Amino acid sequence: MGVFQYSARSTPLHRMHPIVKLAYLFLTLAVVIFPYRATVSDLAAAGFWALASLALWAVARVGLRPLGVLMRVLAWTFAFIIVSQALLYEGGHVIFSLGRLAFFGSDIGTVTDQGLFWGVVLSLRILAAALALPLFVVTTSPAEIMGALGQLRVPAKVSFMFVSALSFTGLVFKLWQEILDAQRLRGFDMDAMNAWQRARRAYVPVVTPLILLLFRKGNDFQIAMDARGYAYPGRKTPLVALRFGAQEVAGLAAALALFCAFLALKMAWV
Amino acid sequence: MKLITGLLRPSAGEIRHRGEDLTRLRVAQIAQRIGLVLQNPDYQLFNVTALEEVRFGLRNLGLPADEVERRARRSLAAVGLEAAADHFPFRLSFGDRRRLAVAAVLAMEPEILILDEPTTAQDYRGRYLLADLAEALRAQGRTVIMISHDMELVAHYATRVVVLWEGRVLTQGRPHEVFAQEELLERTKLRPPQIAPVVRALAEAGVPAEAVSLERLLAALEPAAGRGARGAAREAAGFVREAEGA
Amino acid sequence: MAGLETRKVSQEARTAPVAWITLFGALIGVTALIPIFPYVGGGGYVPLLVPFAAIAPLLLGPSGGIAAAVVGGVIGMFLAPAGFPMGLLDVLLTGVLPAVYTASIAHLNKNRLLSYLLGVVSAAFAVLFPFYIPGASAGFQAPPEPLYQALSAIYWLPSLVVIFSPIGTRLIPSLVASEARPRKYAGIFIILLSALWLWFNPWAKPYWYIQHYVPAAGVATLIGYSWWVPALSAVVTAISVPVLEALSRSGLPKVRDGLW
Numbered sequence: 001m002g003v004f005q006y007s008a009r010s011t012p013l014h015r016m017h018p019i020v021k022l023a024y025l026f027l028t029l030a031v032v033i034f035p036y037r038a039t040v041s042d043l044a045a046a047g048f049w050a051l052a053s054l055a056l057w058a059v060a061r062v063g064l065r066p067l068g069v070l071m072r073v074l075a076w077t078f079a080f081i082i083v084s085q086a087l088l089y090e091g092g093h094v095i096f097s098l099g100r101l102a103f104f105g106s107d108i109g110t111v112t113d114q115g116l117f118w119g120v121v122l123s124l125r126i127l128a129a130a131l132a133l134p135l136f137v138v139t140t141s142p143a144e145i146m147g148a149l150g151q152l153r154v155p156a157k158v159s160f161m162f163v164s165a166l167s168f169t170g171l172v173f174k175l176w177q178e179i180l181d182a183q184r185l186r187g188f189d190m191d192a193m194n195a196w197q198r199a200r201r202a203y204v205p206v207v208t209p210l211i212l213l214l215f216r217k218g219n220d221f222q223i224a225m226d227a228r229g230y231a232y233p234g235r236k237t238p239l240v241a242l243r244f245g246a247q248e249v250a251g252l253a254a255a256l257a258l259f260c261a262f263l264a265l266k267m268a269w270v
Numbered sequence: 271m272k273l274i275t276g277l278l279r280p281s282a283g284e285i286r287h288r289g290e291d292l293t294r295l296r297v298a299q300i301a302q303r304i305g306l307v308l309q310n311p312d313y314q315l316f317n318v319t320a321l322e323e324v325r326f327g328l329r330n331l332g333l334p335a336d337e338v339e340r341r342a343r344r345s346l347a348a349v350g351l352e353a354a355a356d357h358f359p360f361r362l363s364f365g366d367r368r369r370l371a372v373a374a375v376l377a378m379e380p381e382i383l384i385l386d387e388p389t390t391a392q393d394y395r396g397r398y399l400l401a402d403l404a405e406a407l408r409a410q411g412r413t414v415i416m417i418s419h420d421m422e423l424v425a426h427y428a429t430r431v432v433v434l435w436e437g438r439v440l441t442q443g444r445p446h447e448v449f450a451q452e453e454l455l456e457r458t459k460l461r462p463p464q465i466a467p468v469v470r471a472l473a474e475a476g477v478p479a480e481a482v483s484l485e486r487l488l489a490a491l492e493p494a495a496g497r498g499a500r501g502a503a504r505e506a507a508g509f510v511r512e513a514e515g516a
Numbered sequence: 517m518a519g520l521e522t523r524k525v526s527q528e529a530r531t532a533p534v535a536w537i538t539l540f541g542a543l544i545g546v547t548a549l550i551p552i553f554p555y556v557g558g559g560g561y562v563p564l565l566v567p568f569a570a571i572a573p574l575l576l577g578p579s580g581g582i583a584a585a586v587v588g589g590v591i592g593m594f595l596a597p598a599g600f601p602m603g604l605l606d607v608l609l610t611g612v613l614p615a616v617y618t619a620s621i622a623h624l625n626k627n628r629l630l631s632y633l634l635g636v637v638s639a640a641f642a643v644l645f646p647f648y649i650p651g652a653s654a655g656f657q658a659p660p661e662p663l664y665q666a667l668s669a670i671y672w673l674p675s676l677v678v679i680f681s682p683i684g685t686r687l688i689p690s691l692v693a694s695e696a697r698p699r700k701y702a703g704i705f706i707i708l709l710s711a712l713w714l715w716f717n718p719w720a721k722p723y724w725y726i727q728h729y730v731p732a733a734g735v736a737t738l739i740g741y742s743w744w745v746p747a748l749s750a751v752v753t754a755i756s757v758p759v760l761e762a763l764s765r766s767g768l769p770k771v772r773d774g775l776w
Binding site for chain 1: 535545730731
């Protein structure tokens with residue numbers, strides 16, 4: 001299925017408590033939401049966070065293939081951002097000009113160095129966010145996620161839904177593929193459809209049986225859950241006993257130190 | 271099966287039908303020539319009526335409306351579901367959903383019909399219904415391929431058997447020839463039907479080796495037992511079938 | 517046998533069972549891997565997850581649908597992080613909000629105050645963010661007016677008209693309850709169009725903020741996507757009506773406030 005799936009390894013990141021990794025994700029969210037300007041400071045700060053995440057990829061031994069997949073998807077985003085900012089940004093030295101081309105009040109006939117630079121800063125900002133997320137996914141098992149959610153006082157019902165749904169994705173994907181194959185065998189040629197035809201009529205023959213099957217399976221699943229005491233009152237035993245020890249405190253401190261370094265870089269130059 | 275129908279592309283070699291390399295065709299194009307009835311009919315049923323379900327494949331082929339209607343109704347009748355034409359497919363019994371899936375494929379009039387495990391999750395009647403239908407198609411000159419682990423079914427209906435194991439052809443031949451290779455079958459976790467050793471033991475009594483189904487064995491025994499035994503033999507056949515079904 | 521007690525099982529609609537929410541959440545998550553439209557404004561793609569999240573409240577009721585969308589959004593982020601470059605923020609924007617807006621309009625009569633509040637806040641967001649708030653303080657220039665507001669209004673005014681008029685409170689419920697297929701299609705389409713128009717604002721504009729759009733880019737995007745939301749709504753309607761019809765005939769136990 002996807003390339004970003006949990007892989008059982010023994011790296012410091014795999015052994016780290018999921019809450020520390022979640023804290024890193026939230027700090028990344030703050031890194032992204034911060035206001036940015038076309039300055040060397042902001043370029044350095046966003047680049048620093050992206051590099052820090054990349055270093056953690058190496059620590060977690062995620063591998064180059066997932067990185068390649070991620071970069072292929074993001075390359076399109078970066079190209080769009082850099083081209084649009086290069087054309088629309090006002091200010092900086094002109095690199096080349098086709099003359100004034102008015103576009104809703106902006107001139108899109110001129111590419112400036114500042115525009116390109118600004119596009120790169122914004123791309124790094126997105127890269128910083130996108131590199132952090134797979135770290136959590138690849139290094140945290142469903143049982144650990146459930147244990148961590150329990151420690152965060154998330155109701156067992158909610159964490160059960162998340163973890164079960166995560167483990168059901170394989171089943172859903174398999175069903176999706178099998179239903180698609182079944183319809184192709186009846187001459188339903190999705191590949192020969194253009195984007196509009198596909199959007200208009202390609203999904204019904206796949207989605208309808210899939211949802212009916214899922215709900216029917218859901219009934220069996222509910223009975224299986226209830227038969228094994230799902231609704232039994234009281235606290236449930238966590239599958240994995242997670243401990244928040246010295247390593248976790250050090251991990252949190254390191255994440256905060258990285259964030260402080262990010263802030264310092266953001267304020268270092270103008 | 272997935273290679274023949276184009277769902278998978280071979281990494282080497284080619285698959286030819288009437289001289290044409292099928293690997294060059296799309297699945298939908300192959301579907302006009304080769305129909306596959308899947309084990310689980312629920313993977314394909316999504317329309318609000320059984321009739322509409324059969325029409326779906328015919329519309330994909332771009333047939334004229336009157337032809338779609340004619341073929342759809344004829345196919346439903348062929349599987350005995352004409353009375354269920356307006357029923358919601360999801361609420362039919364599993365056996366009927368399976369028959370509906372067959373009707374949907376039959377309507378496309380493929381030259382080759384592939385049945386994947388036709389006896390899975392079927393009651394006794396349903397078990398033979400699909401195979402009887404396949405036999406009728408074979409009598410009309412179509413090719414029928416059945417994928418099965420049910421050796422009784424193979425013994426009764428197959429004219430040629432190919433044993434596959436881990437992606438390779440282990441052996442092939444007429445059913446009695448294959449059933450005679452018990453050690454080889456053992457490797458594939460298959461066992462010949464109970465009747466196979468009986469027929470071999472009766473070879474000296476003049477029973478032909480091909481008589482590996484109950485009907486054929488009884489037919490072979492009939493001359494020896496005398497014509498008066500015919501009724502008793504038929505009765506015995508019915509009794510054994512019912513017992514198997516129960 | 518004298519002590520044996522029997523209990524009648526209620527045939528009344530119930531809230532969506534946990535197992536259904538879980539499995540539908542898994543389905544929403546998987547659809548994060550399937551692109552349906554390129555999203556030029558963000559440079560990525562709109563995944564099939566959006567239509568599925570949008571129809572979740574129609575199938576599972578408002579609370580069950582939103583719960584499934586949350587589950588599916590988080591899982592989608594794990595399965596396809598490239599489609600969620602903003603991480604948890606994208607879970608909210610792409611995964612959860614389509615369900616929230618659909619639930620609020622499809623079940624307008626259940627909790628009008630919340631729906632009104634959501635509509636007004638979304639409209640204010642459409643009008644002000646990001647060119648006026650945070651505006652110049654975050655380096656955003658003022659857009660050309662009244663052009664910008666006229667274009668913005670496409671994305672909130674019709675939805676507010678639906679919410680605050682009998683279209684939302686009477687017409688939609690009667691259309692959706694109808695047995696006639698065209699009327700049902702019309703009802704579902706109005707729900708989804710109103711919901712997805714409002715949703716476009718909080719979904720797209722955070723990207724404008726993060727990518728620091730100049731007003732010209734904002735205007736171009738509003739023009740470029742004016743056809744896109746109705747097209748997306750049509751696609752979602754085309755998917756959802758057959759599913760709702762199939763569910764209503766399936767014999768599966770009904771879900772309270774599901775539209776089947």
